[in-house]
Amino acid sequence: MHEMSIAASMLEAVQSESARRGTHVLAVGVKIGELSGVDSESLRFCFDALVQDTELAPLALDIEFLPWRNRCRQCTRDFPVQDYRTECPWCGSAQTELASGNELEFAYMEIEET
């Protein structure tokens, strides 16, 4: 259950951005990859629990879930990895690498017009 520490890191980052820009932040968008090791529902729960005791409340959280995709080193096409099948469905090569799904990143903030 490390989502609590991740939610705390997110709030710290939003607080510093809010202070830097001198505006109120209304929403924050994050990208969570399938392989990030973070559960979106737990993250939302922890985020909502923590934010209500801060001056950032109310702050909306928008989570974009990014499924695991690999890219083929041979034919360079990418494909969704389902049932842990990492071989390329286009050319059959086993030489594939992560294209997306590793993300634990901010995407955007919605701020008040100044």
Added chain:
Amino acid sequence: MTRVPLERKVLNENDRLAAELRQGFLAAGTLCINLISSPGSGKTALLERTLASFEPGRRVAVLTGDIQTDNDAQRLARYGFPVHQITTGGACHLDARMVEKALTQWRGAAIDLLFVENVGNLVCPTSYDLGEEARAVVLSVTEGEDKPLKYPATFYRADLVVLNKIDLLPYVPFRIELAREYIRRVQPDVEIVEVSCTTGEGLDAWRQWLDARYAGRTSGHAS
């Protein structure tokens, strides 16, 4: 209302510290290994056997993480190498800040090989870069062989999987071929060693992996 891009990692601060640690390890010629597993898979036993195999004077150190108690540090200190317990007080993983803080006590001391034994947990430690050069994930045969499929994020980031407690294979339903297949499905490039910390079987292969990573530490990982 205006939408502004915010392109940074959520764990930006941890990643920044981890990058500093990695830079420090590189400059000092230290090989840092992050050991991750479920509770009870045998990380501490593996470290005990490993420390026992090093000649005195070898510059090896261990940071061991637990939520409570310094039992593991006490177990590991018997081998004569510097050992420090990081007690997280509830946190289910180590982060770069904890490692940095723990390392200050050895500032100036030359360490060739640093083991960081993470808190026993197959989920949370995976998101936290500790500045390590390699991650070794321990999976024991008393667990389910499908753990790689249940915890793909952890196995995906593994450089080595140590299949531990193989002396128990005759007594448990664990299908080791299936475990290897599941590990490779999640991470085709991973190396796998099979060991028993009770009989010592396979520990040579683990030691060879460590020696090879140590020999390749500055040339292979300069990025």
